[in-house]
Amino acid sequence: MVPKLKFTFSIRNGDNDVDLQRFSDNVCRSMLSLQTPVLQSLHLEVIAKKSGTIDFGVLVGIAFGHHVRELVLTVEFSQGSFRFPINLYKCEMLETLKLGGCGSSIILDVTSPVCLKSLRTLHLHYVFFKDEESVLNLLSGCESLETLLVRPSRNDDVKTFTIAVPSLQKLTIQSGYGDGADYVINAPSLKYLNIEACHHYGSFLIENAPQLVEAEIFSGNVIMGSLTSLKHLTLSISHLEMKVPAGSIFNQLVYLKLFPSELEDWNLLMLILDNSPILQVLKIQSGYGVEARNEWKAPKHVPQCLSLHLKTLDWCVDGIEYGEEVAEYILENASRLEKLILSFDVDNYSLSEEDKLQVWHAMESMCPYSCEFDLVG
Template sequence: METLRKMKGCGSLRNRDRISELPDALLLQILSLIPTKDAVATSVLSKRWRFLCKMIPNLKFGYCGGGLERFSDTVCRFLHSHKAPVLQSLHLDMFLENESTIEIGVLLGIAFGRNVRELELEVYSSDEPYKFPTSLYNCGTGTLETLKLGPCVLVDVPFPVCLKALRTLRLYAVRYKDIGSVVNLLSGCPVLQNLEVMLYPHDDSDVNTFTIDVPSLQRLTLATDGEEYEYFSSYVINAPHLKYLTLRRLIDDDSSILIENMPELVEAHISGVSDVIYANIHGSLTSVKRLSLEILSPLDLTKFPTNRIFSKLVYLELHAHGPEWWNLLMIMLDTSPNLQVLKLISHWCSEGDMRWSQPKYVAECLVNSLETLVWEKYGGGTEEDDKEVAQYILKNASRLKTATFSYIIVQPEKRLEKLKELESMVRASNSCQLVFK
């Protein structure tokens, strides 16, 4: 703001007002990137800047005390004076404490009247959660395309809703009144493509099964905060057109996941989940081309059917996490005949009850398709196991072009020792280039 004043006040040709020479479209982009209260302050510069302030497409307001009614009145007056035909986005960041929240509903109603396309409502409260106005769930003739709610927001939807234009929904640690609220909300979004759900445990929640039944869905992220709390006893996912799936930090062995249908899935990131949960979803991932896996506990091999083939998988990222991590590696190598890129990331782990032993057979992908091996933090897992696995891959990957190793070891002499160790290993591919980082 001070910079703008100085540039406006400068009279020399060399230091003339260059900002005001910019086109309106570019100035509106700049004003959208700074806090709205600072953007509004530029209205004192000239009549042109007053006009621009009423055309800003992206607005963000924050409240952290000092009178919610006064804050709401100020924002409402600004929205009423807004001249843009469509309000691209409105972000409200609010810290509430023992205050009546009726003013927020009025404010949101005005924003919907201004054809807001993206609404982000962040509420933090030491008291009761803020109940998102039920009436706003039925804006089917509106323009709302993106809705982001959380964390202290209550989703209470007693009847089916109508959000016909909504394509992106983000629910960050919100509370759900009951199972029906989840079902009614998601079933009322017929063109929903992107859904991100961050789950957080609430003692007063009546939701045991979290059901995602959205035929139009293409991207799904389902995550928890990673703490060892019981969230929901089961998850049900029915998304036949899903293409991108992320499951993160689902660690409760007592929970179950049922994935009914995902034939179009292209890419999946499964991280920080238990072996029990992964066993539940393993068979639903066979259509993927790119897969990232991080399983936190040893695998019970008896839970994995041998007839599941990842025929389309060309890129696999596997975190070596927990004892006997190579059980998962061998399962994936054996069932991925067309794998081209293998990325391994070692994490520190304690000694397991079993030791790696060279398989009696060679995975088909090693002989026919694997071209790239990347191993990050090599030596960061069980050191002897890392060495044996590397030896197995290099000895049998006949089409390998590059094998890149980065070390977790910092001592120069130790790193040199590991480098020489890798260089001395037998390589099936004469053209394989070893790269050390």
């Protein structure tokens, strides 16, 4: 009657066919002895040199027969792979599916639309899709999906990874080296977006996300559609391509955090400020050695958010050159500023106490008289 089960097998070296067969038999016997009407969760983790004789299809099929609600399957083979059986895409009671692999240990070959109508959470860690059609067929059959995490395996056969899920509310994409796919996001109910990607590897097109409230983007090749609903934005990129009408980019944005690492990022900051009329909180995490001196030019006009709405400026310094001219420009023009917070990166030991004191005095001298000044660290 146990409603939650977890089975783990881990032998990375040697010939493990006999051990893997014994493990598979033990799991099968345990699953067949179940009497609980609903299996709340099944975690199955197999780490082995090669796939051997384990039959995941049978084990997962038994779980589906017990109306499993959560299935977590982690498979890592040095040799061989596991092809998720197509008949197991028809579990109408499954609510959470988490698949994790290594290389091509788990292959998703989805030749027709699935039927996972109760699925709300889907995690795909290093899963190998056979083709672009498999991506479309899997996601199109998840009509109730709310949370999706994609951490793709290197796959030259998927050039365009299309995420078109009307019910999706939370999306995380963590793309590493070797993943050259272009991502297209069409999610009209999306409220939270997180993109973490290596630079110069593929692109991300936010095609349709009219309800997006919060976005955290760590990538260098993102094309944004109109994000008029966005309220919280975190950016750590050097080149942001914005495909929107001028003056209508971030008209609901109240919180912005930026990680500048070169001169272009200061220009990006000014572009966002100019198109964020009601921004109230600005956080700057300046990278080591980032400066604007003698290169950065202040805009000819003051953004509306600075003169009317900005209340908090939070500046974390990671080096003696931290964009002092930009900070001075903001502080001079932020007439409604109520609080200035200055902090130092605790993991950076290149800043001496004398350096910190120098930055502190500079910021303090620029701080408006009526503004509260806090020093952290």
